[in-house]
Amino acid sequence: MTDDTPRDDGTAGADDVTLDPWGSSTVSDYEKLFGEFGIEAFDDLLDEVPNPHYLMRRAIIFGHRDYRRVLDAMRADEPFAALSGFMPTGDPHIGHKLVFDEIIWHQQQGGDAYALIADLEAHAARGLTWEEIDEHSRNYLLSLLALGFDPEEGTLYRQSENRELQDLAFELGAEANFSELEAIYGFGGETDVSHMQSVVTQMADILYPQLEEPKPTVIPVGPDQDPHIRLARDLASRARYFKVTEAYASFELTDAERSLVARAYDARDEYAEDAETPRCTEAAEWLAEQGADAFPEGVDEATLSATVEKLENAGMEPLRPRTRFFDRNATPDAFDALIDAVEGEKRVFEGHVDAFDLTEAEARDLAQDVEVEHGGYGFVPPSSVYHRFMTGLTGGKMSSSIPASHISLLDDPETGYDKVKSATTGGRQSAEEQREKGGRPDDCPVYELYAYLLAADDDEFAERVYEECREGERLCGDCKEQAARLMEEFLADHQEKRAEVEDLLADADIQLTSTRA
DSSP, rough: TTSSSOOOOOOOOOOSSSSOOOOOOSSSOOOOEEEHHEEEEEEGGGSSSSSHHHHOOOTSSSESSTTTHHHHHHHHHHHOOOEEEOOOSSOOOOHHHHHHHHHHHHHHTOOEEEEEEEEHHHHHHHHOOOHHHHHHHHHHHHHHHHHOHHHHHHHEGGGGGHHHHHHHHHHHHHTTTTTHHHHHOOOOOOOOOHHHHHHHHHHHHHGGGSSOOOOEEEEEEEEEGGGHHHHHHHHHHHHEEEEEEEEEESSSHHHHHHHHHHHHHGGGGGGGTTTSSOOOOHHHHHHHHHHHGGTOOOOOOHHHHHHHHHHHHTTTBBOOOEEEESSSSSHHHHOOOOOOOHHHSSOOSSSSSEESSHHHHHHHOOOOHHHHHHHHHOOOEEEEEEEEOOTTTTTSSSTTOOGGGBTTTTTTTHHHHHHTTOOOOOSSHHHHHHHHHHHOGGOOOOHHIIIIIIIITHHHHHHHHOOOOOOOOOOOOHHHHHHHHHHHHHHHHHHHHHHHHHHHHHHSSSSSSTTTH
């Protein structure tokens, strides 16, 4: 996933500090992404994945955001989806194959698979003609089908021909503003409107699989695209009719303030005259006595002061846990229906409803059901998985604009062979030094070809190549020769399959020739 549509064009695009969807730098330390951006380690849930793809097993897919939601649906045989897209600015290459494989794998696990052509963006942001877009689009789709995508079970579309998508983009645009795009993407007065519109169109792409029904949806991306994922998750929440939170009293709290009040409630035995009915004033006094430094999450003084003030203003109102439904965008009929649907004890206010007999999970399900029944989207926040970038064959980044750095899926097998033979390696200066010190497979573009592609599903083979290199048993010349032969075989097989799926593409439900040409 690169530029501004949910996809991967095989280029790198992030640095240690900033994740830039339109950048061209590389990620030098993937571990930093966990702490700085909240991306979670994929290895922590690998054991929960049924039939994990080799990209997962080899930690090429290294991170995720909220992917457990997708796994839960997958294991329970409930609806889920996977989507990615491709901006047709050049030939599909082995970097794109990562995402092709991820979409196909999710389809094989029972998911609704979506693949889109970002032709509006290619025309507006890159200046391609519609004729060029049509040619490149066809090549992307042929490779996708040749690798195993089932068009009868999945969905293919191009942005320019999908009116539902464009209508959704319009609706989502009402939930975003320029200052937000400026903060996320660095847009300024010189940014053209079509570029900004392409971001909103991508948000619609990401949420498009949920138009028929809300369901967990995963977007496979490179880490440079995480800003898009975070914005899409925010917009999905803003478009909802109701926001569901935990609450303790009649007044509203921020997330940080709510955490403090929860601490005070849990400690009620320490300060309340009646622990069954702790009062807000009692909780305020206890929190003030503790001080900000008493809380391990590092609460600041301003948050503590604001929380204490709200509790003091509530006086003798009892602290009592409840689940709160905030009215965000609900129609009057939907809000009334929600009130009727909440069973057990409840309190109805002008802008929210408090339920005392529902768990937060039960309340979220109820809010979604009422929303969908009354014409709302009921979006589930989209999930994501993150894959490592492939190193270019010449070192540095792999880029469509640098032919020697990548292998096109359209390259003649002999050309693929020659590119691998000419690739940079992680070897030593001499064969003698290699045998003595061992090679450096972790820094070798050729070894990446084995791990990402050439070893396919054979983990034992990939591990053997790695260990033989590291131990100095495998020399670069022989290793590149083997890799070159395997690449030649892969390209020959892939192009034969591309020819076999020509009719399948012709019958697929997608407009291959732009109506705008």
